[in-house]
Amino acid sequence: MFFTYLERKGGIQMVEDRKDGIYEEIRQQVRDFAEKEVRPIAHKLDIQDKEIPWEIIRKMADLGYFGILVPQEWGGLGLDYMSMAIAAEELSRVWLSVGSVMTRNIIAETLLLNNGTEEQKKRYLPGLATGKIFAAAAFTEPNAGSDTAGMKLRAEKVKGGWILSGTKTWCTFANRANILVVLARTTFNPSKRHQGLSIFIVEKDPSEAHEGIKHKNITGELIETVGYHGMHCWTLHFEDCFVPEENLIGMEPGKGFYQLMQTYESARIQTAARAVGVAQGAFDLAVKYSKERYQFEVPISSFQLIRAKLAKMLTYIEAARQLTYYACRMKDTGKRCDLEAGMAKLYAAEMVEYVTSEAMQIFGGYGYSKEYEIERYWRDGRIFKIFEGTSEIQEEVIAKRILEIY
Helix, strand or coil: HHHHHHHHHHHCCCCCHHHHHHHHHHHHHHHHHHHHHHHHHHHHHHCCCCCCCHHHHHHHCCCCCCCCCCCHCCCCCCCCCHHHHHHHHHHHHCCCHHHHHHHHHHHHHHHHHCCHHHHHHHHHHHHHHHHHEEEEECCEEEEECCCHHHHHCCCECCCEEEEEEEECCCCCCCCCCCCCEEEEECCCCCCCCHHHHEEEEEHHHHHHHHHEEEECCCCEEEEEECCCCCCCCEEEEEEEEEEHHEEEEHHCCHHHHHHHHHHHHHHHHHHHHHHHHHHHHHHHHHHHHHCCCCCCCEHHHCHHHHHHHHHHHHHHHHHHHHHHHHHHHHCCCCCCCHHHHHHHHHHHHHHHHHHHHHHHHHHHHHHCCCCCCCHHHHHHHHHHHHHCCCHHHHHHHHHHHHHHHH
């Protein structure tokens, strides 16, 4: 356990060289958990489109996975982005959805750490770090996905707080979350759309999928997806939803767009790490199968074309991994890294689609069967070019930064 390790060593010292052993110990700890606790249930639950059992999530909380980035003073482990990326990678290597449970809490935590008041940090961070509070992000709208500044869900000022009205969509884990982190429009100026957005924390009761959304002023519609099962996505309708004034992050309206852009650096690093994990998991399965599958009286791993596939797949995986780790090092030194995070997310998203497709090809007809895990990796791998900023948006982010610095 991370806590045991911290207590034994008196705190982990951050180093540039992951070969120092600290990061590899974290990797092995998370890998052991994923293989022992997650792999035996992952494929069956995915096929049935069942949610991740609370038992697994609680064990993740006990191991400290939700508090990796949160300082110890707020109940977390106080580790770095490299540690977070390694944990996300190893969990996603077995099941993307389990690696993604962390994402929502990381978004809420980084928003609060960077922008929250002391009272907001005290109220929410210890619970988020220890898994007593789970978050979901409500940013996207039916007509505003990549266009963050185009969000229209309204927040009207009233005595003692705000009234939220409008619709959000693609809210993953919304039913099981204790809080929703909601991007809303507090003012509107056509020439300064970015300046009229604010982020609110909406408290609610957690529920299971069949119970819907437990909040008297929020209704939810379940969105069926091709992959990425284990956590359900929702469209949420806010109808005169009151939010206390103290739940406006930072207690200053109009800062939401800029708060979110800063947090996206963290989210995109974590997303790139998840993509590396999914690709590595698919690659591992493909190598194993290529050694076991015989054709023409020899294992197919002896065929030159199969060997070429494996060589290229692992090369691409390692390139994406190193891009992700580089972004982690930039973030850990406190430097702006929207360029590095964008490049890592862009390349990892393109890479994982290619690698999972090639892995399925190595399995041949069996790869298209639900009997084998590889089809799950293929379905999950496709989402990376879409969520946490599409590949096209990443290219715009990267190009904009290039033109600023060159």
